[in-house]
Amino acid sequence: MIALTSPYLWYTTRATGLVTLVLFTLVVSLGTLVANRVGGTTVGRFELNELHRTIAAVACTFLAIHVLTTVVDSYVATGPFASVVPFVSSYKRLPVALGTIALDLMLAVWASSLLKARIANASWRFIHWFSWLAFAIAVVHALLAGTDARTGIGLVVVIVCVAAVAGAGAWRFMARPTRAAGRTALSPLGAEPESRPGRPTSPPRTDPTRAATSPRMSAPAPTRANAQPAPRRDAPAPAPDASPFPRRPRPGRSR
């Protein structure tokens, strides 16, 4: 058991801790990009989503290494259950407990994402909000328990990560793409609802049925609509084709 007493496990713990922080910063930022519907032109939206998922897997791997080396290492006595049960570590009880809580939250997010196809999407989204809380707790854990996070490059890394995630969170909160408004504003295709040049199913301005029933066009005008014989007063009700609400051909849309 030479390896358990050597300092390399401890170095691994410290290094993977910082790397995990950077990776989860990337994950949270990318998730914000996906949620705010960034992409679609130079980079696909689905590509950002795939990147979010893939980097999340890498980050979880580094988190697992971080936790395992901490538990196995004999330099700090945390105990076997301190990785999942908070406040049982004998070494730095509160800082380690914060990391444990963040880990448990991340486990919930991870499990819900693995079970995404089997649980309700609303449940998955609710659990996914925990990741913000987990990140905040993890940063406090890094500052309290971390050996390198309070000085030098480590502090710079932590500050940059916190700034990135705080900015992402503020943007997520302010943009808040709700169902209709956010989609219309952010969709690259629906920016201007009044001018739809490429819309094949919209009735043209010179629609004969619309022109004949429009109040503004009640006076005889030299349009094609008036070229056909006007209906007599004693004529029966107009044909269904002359309805003021012309039937548009519906596009092939699945239910």
Added chain:
Amino acid sequence: MGVRRRVGGFVLLVNPILCDGFGHCAELAPDLVHVDEWGYPIITTEPVALSNLAALESARYAVRGCPRQALRIERVHDAQ
């Protein structure tokens, strides 16, 4: 474990209640999905033959890539 005969077809269906118009499906399965001017998907309703492996794979990617889990693939036995 056996060789499943690729008879019949499939359709890609969207649950419009869940859909929030992220548009990932139109990027992942451009042959099956178009978006309207609000970003909602318009999916072809004609069944696609299961032997069309490229279309089936793209449909599976769309189902997996949907951020709202609003898509599913349904088998249709009397394709064409």
